[in-house]
């Protein structure tokens with residue numbers, strides 16, 4: 001008979017080479033199995049752990065030790081202070097995407113009843129956070145991945161913003177009408193097709209990661225299509241080494257501003273463009 005404390009100590013050793021926070025991860029796996037919260041675990045640390053729970057934990061630890069992502073096991077992820085459901089087959093949200101959401105909020109606060117289109121909604125984190133935080137926003141969120149769209153819809157319902165977001169299966173803007181929209185936002189796949197991914201990332205869908213032979217092909221299409229649809233603002237996440245090629249590509253467009261931003265590691269991570277359509281004929 002082992003206490004939760006002993007279990008945490010014992011199984012932490014098995015994840016020492018997988019994560020730098022083995023104890024925390026074992027606790028998270030236990031909480032997932034017990035359907036309890038951290039406070040409960042700390043209050044019950046010296047209580048006896050059921051044998052069946054230990055057996056289930058042992059299986060999950062073995063799976064996690066193969067570098068299979070923790071988020072896919074516990075099926076939940078935190079983003080912008082909120083909890084979202086996540087499933088394998090859909091990209092796991094990354095903390096740096098919170099910067100993209102913050103940049104969008106800064107621009108959208110000055111637009112009344114904004115209309116936004118998101119390309120590549122994935123689990124829904126970006127559109128849902130904007131819907132939670134911006135009153136009277138209308139969003140069209142597209143993805144080519146049916147599983148992602150279903151999960152995003154589930155997350156939108158969980159956060160009670162399903163009325164503000166229309167989810168559409170579409171390759172870029174192919175199946176949607178985005179004329180008179182104010183903003184396009186996207187965290188598209190932007191990794192070069194031949195890039196060797198770390199083992200844990202190989203469990204995520206390749207259609208969410210790889211953007212083409214060079215990597216920035218989809219980003220360029222999004223720039224082009226946003227401009228063609230006369231959407232004034234475009235906010236995108238991008239690869240740390242793509243600023244130069246994106247800047248060069250942007251030379252053919254009339255822009256009011258093009259601002260690149262960095263992530264918390266100081267790497268180039270995204271951009272915001274304001275297109276200039278003032279010279280266009282009516």
Ligand SMILES: C[S@@+](CC[C@H](N)C(=O)[O-])C[C@H]1O[C@@H](n2cnc3c(N)ncnc32)[C@H](O)[C@@H]1O
Nearest residue numbers: 093120121122143144145171172187188189208
């Ligand atoms: C990097 S993930 C971003 C997911 C989510 N927005 C996030 O930030 O966590 C890119 C998403 O774009 C979708 N995608 C890839 N190609 C696409 C295309 N041509 N049109 C629409 N969505 C696409 C993928 O299925 C994936 O869900």
